[in-house]
Amino acid sequence: EVQLVESGGGLVQPGGSLRLSCAASGFTVSSHWMHWVRQAPGMGLVWVSHIDSNGFNRLYADSVQGRFTISRDNAKNTLYLQMNSLRAEDTAVYYCARGNTYYDFWSREYYYMDVWGKGTTVTVSS
């Protein structure tokens, strides 16, 4: 069964750090783009970061650039999000999601997130 399971969330003080993990099963993370998406309480979905299948292309939302780092361990088939200098506005449920690609007749690539974990909650508060 294809599955993603996040862990590592918790309560942290402003300025602190956390590392989120996303363990994959049923597929290989290094064969897919992988994403982190967050959702603040009562709010909508916000894309945070992704890493491509090669591991070379890592992008971040402006709001976390320079503070968060996405990575993966191919041997453990696990995605990570290292979060430093945490702020109250980082409080959210963090989801990891598998990226998938559709190729049209002209070999154009279309990206979407087809498998999601259940999320892990991060609370930044003193």
Place this chain on the structure above:
Amino acid sequence: DIQMTQSPSSLSASVGDRVIITCRASQSISTYLNWYQQKPGKAPKLLIYVASSLQSGVPSRFGGSGSGTDFTLTISSLQPEDFATYYCQQSHSAPFTFGPGTKVDIK
């Protein structure tokens, strides 16, 4: 960054109703548009990708259309399990922005 808007922000409907949700991009995104469904306390679920392709396992009462800047998600006959929040998302360019969501609840 590409901004996504959705309308309405919420709607009330009855079982059996036809429901249409619209999504607009701040610039042309061709058909780089996905739709997700989210129920309270649950992870999002992919419904539609590339604007109109139905994800495997998703009921055929869900349909997507549009290209460029204007898109629609249609539920042809609303079922009890469809009461949820629906998000569009563009995958044309990073950041892969989501719309603010449309909450569908019971009339």
